[in-house]
Amino acid sequence: MQQLWSPWRSAYIQSADERNAEGCFLCACAAATEDTPDNLVVARFPSTIVVMNRFPYNAGHLLVAPKEHHGDLATLGTAQAHELIGAVQTSLRVIEHVMRPHGCNVGANLGRGAGAGVPDHLHxxxxxxxxxxxxxxPVLADVKVVSDDLVGQWQRFRDAFAELRGEA
Structure with missing residues (x-):
């Protein structure tokens, strides 16, 4: 069996106590009155937000989450689930436009046992x-090279979401 290693995630794992003390960062993003490089929110839908991952696996890594603190996909309301998936679809179009990748991974870790870093807020x-x-x-130096800065990405993603949604 092959293994996928992600040692660059150690900064995220090591900051768990600090994050828990601060509360849910996705709720903080949803409650923010302004989208800034500090909260990394790139798009808002009526009940969904799209946030850049501060600890990305790759440049352009997005998190799509309900605004409401809800951790269980199986009990998410139908309308909210449809909007969430629609926001994922829009996010994929924006990623294609901004980053020009060869492909995308899309998925959710449901529960701490599945590897969720924020197990109580679905994303x-x-x-x-x-x-x-x-x-x-990453293997030899315990360093993940991300080829772009978050603030620059944040602005390009915000602009692309606005353009795609006819808000530009």
């Missing part, structure tokens, strides 16, 4: 991927 990951996007740095 779906949309991660752009490129052929050969892994290299020796």
């Amino acid at each position: 779906i990951h949309a991660v752009p991927r490129w052929n050969g996007d892994t290299n020796f740095m």
